[in-house]
Amino acid sequence: MKEKFLLKLDRINKWRMQKISNRNFLVLLAFVVGIIGGLAAALLKGMTHFIASTLQDDIDWHYKYSFYLIFPLIGILLSVLYVRKFLKGKNFEHGITPIIYAISRKSSKVESHNIYSQIITSAITVGFGGSSGLEAPIAYSGAAIGSSTGRFFGLSYKELTMLLACGAAAGISGAFNSPVAGMIFAIEILLPEFSIPAFIPLLISAALAAVVSRLLYSEPLFHTAVTEWEVQALFFYILLAVIVGVYSIYFSRISQIVKKWFSSITNPYNKVWFSGISLGLMIFLFPALYGEGYLTIQQILDGQFDAIVKNSLFADYKNIGWVVICYTVLTLFAKSFAVLFTLNGGGNGGVFGPSLVMGGLIGFAFAYGMNLTGLVQLNVPNFVMAGMAAALSGVMHAPLTGMFLIAEITGGYTLMVPLMLVASISYLINRSVMKHSIYTKALAESGDLLSYEDKDRTVLSMMKLRYLIETNFVILRPDETPKDRQSEIIHSKRNIFPIVDVKGKLLGIIYSERLFSILLGEEGGSDRTFEQIAQKPNDIIRGDENMEVVMAKMNRDDVWILPVTDRDNHYLGFVSKSSVFNKYRALLVRQGHYLE
Incomplete structure (x- = not known):
């Protein structure tokens, strides 16, 4: 049944890609995200108000006010129990920071459970008197709505990021009944670089969320009569x-x-x-x-x-x-x-x-x-x-x-x-x-x-070293000689060879030029072991280092390639400037199309 549904969905999506451009389809999805985001905002405000009013107004007993001191404790405890019992194995975070992280590091993918889990936990926390706000949870919930919608239709990173921002804008707009603030929030906090077409989906989502939220929960945040300033x-x-x-x-x-x-x-x-x-x-x-x-x-x-x-x-x-x-x-x-x-x-x-x-x-x-x-x-x-x-x-x-x-x-x-x-x-x-x-x-x-503000540093920070490590090198053992591995050395497409012991630890490296010189008798001693002729690399990259450190080490000694090991010096492979530059170029293209 599920396979048939996915097959039908795939056919519909292929038809959509042929008939509707991604830009127009994004506008249609902005309508959907805006409406759902408005419903989520109204639901969160309604749930919170219901819990708070029940505790403060509807329940009437003589000592109820003394319980106000423990209500926040109960709310926090219920929130933690919900996360630990009902979200087992799922990552749960709060605030705006995880949304920004999702854009930077997770290709704008926000787990779908945040659509409802953010609403439930924040309503419990604040409804029971917890001293925090509802705006970040509803922005997170809206971001999950946008991200899930985009992933459902198999959209690219660019469109997925835009829908995520549309969802967050819808959440803020619905929470405050402030569509302009919701749109600007998404631009200032989530989309620091944008183009004019980015306004359209954000405007639609924020406006629809404000309308839906006001229809379902019309109570304004503040009543005030502001007079002219002097x-x-x-x-x-x-x-x-x-x-x-x-x-x-x-x-x-x-x-x-x-x-x-x-x-x-x-x-x-x-x-x-x-x-x-x-x-x-x-x-x-x-x-x-x-x-x-x-x-x-x-x-x-x-x-x-x-x-x-x-x-x-x-x-x-x-x-x-x-x-x-x-x-x-x-x-x-x-x-x-x-x-x-x-x-x-x-x-x-x-x-x-x-x-x-x-x-x-x-x-x-x-x-x-x-x-x-x-x-x-x-x-x-x-x-x-x-x-x-x-x-x-x-x-x-x-x-x-x-x-x-x-x-x-x-x-x-x-x-x-x-x-x-x-x-x-x-x-x-x-x-x-x-x-x-x-x-x-x-x-x-x-x-x-x-x-x-610093695009070079930003692009480097987006790279993960583990995806740039190259492993197609001929590994030499310390007790072997160049003559023993003559055929593999000659036919290797690489000009550098790692020398690794049986425990997997890197002992050194040797370049093909020197090996050829030894094999041709120019240096003599072709029966010397690799341990005896090994060279110490200019530097070593640790597998958990970020790319800024990697490039700094390469530039410091002006080298093109360096070996990579773990903290115990176990050989993992090599990283080269070629692989870094190729990835850098791909990420620049991705950023260039980020919000076209």
Whole structure:
């Protein structure tokens, strides 16, 4: 039955390739991906809202609020159990980084189970109060939808990458009801080099996802009435951007520290207990950390400036302005640890949403604090929205995404000039210290980042040494003589011979010119063993070294070919500049057609 279905599918696909060009077919698939991506976004938001509302509103018993402290622990534990019990043998990751890695290293192939597993685990994590965002999981789910659709129809890397980006754009668009931000997110984060035709599929997917999501789940992310910005306040927007830019550097660095610390805990359930209990204690002190944190931002936008304090242990001091400011700053720094503990402890989510919340808190504390001085009166909601754009721009290195996302959320472009300023300044400050964003730093360090700023280095990083090793060489034994192997030496098409002992270890090399000289009697001693006449190679390539190191070794001694061994010096073969250049040329062609 399955074979008949695949045969029929193959016939349909062959007919499609004859009748419909790949470019037109890509547009049709962009429609499909956009609709499915919108459905996935609506499903994720609906599931999360259902779990959260059930725990907070529908269940009514006297001590239920005390359980808020353990709900995040339960959510993280359920997420880990789901992954370990239902996704056995399957790779499960979270965040935007694996999507970028899939484009760079996995030919844009994202495992299909991410379509549903990202939705289930993130809904459980955030619905139970985990302090993370839904945007990264839905982008991952959308990327899996696009990648699976492309692979189903046997599309090439170029089309597969485009559909993956269409799916991610659809996810972001559906999550925020922001089609322009979804499209720009895909371009800035996933497709750093693009051409004009790339806009069309992205526009279609993002627009359809926004329509479908709004039809099924129409509740907007924020309700706000942004007023016109004042020229006199421009200096304060710039000052806010500097503060947020510095904070984004702090958050990027602390995220690496926390990640490294959690990686030292080998037992996954120990991570769950530690992160869950720590998160519960932080929520006890700072209730605004419960869940995504959008509710607190909405209350501030509504003018409830004491909202962040009134449900806490310090509620009695909610009318004291400086207490509100100090408590907001403490909540801000606690949020950075809460989100990192949630994600590294086993919960699923992303830093996209938390970045908005942290930026909003900085904007509130800054504007409200300035107003308390009596020296100036700033529009607090405007600065909250500006802080959100600045944080997203700095943390993600995506100024256009931050700017257009906030513009769409506010329902207009009233704040466009301040948003342009804060987004660009925050980005430049972070970029001056952190060359790579929170998403790409780990990939850059491992050499797995596809970057268009240094194409030579990027192409080299895409190569895998194991695919370039050549093995069709005549292997000589140390106890043999040139006379013993005369026939094979003469008829070999290679001009270099490895000398390898019975244990497989490389003892040396010898070039054909010297062997011919010995066989012709010019050097004499044709009965000497290969061990006696072996030459030491200029250098040795280890099988796990990256291609940048390989080329550096070749260029240092100006050699064309070098032997490859493992860490125990076992002979694996040779790598030559010819094979590297051939692969380099093929990858350049692939990149040239990347987004035509």
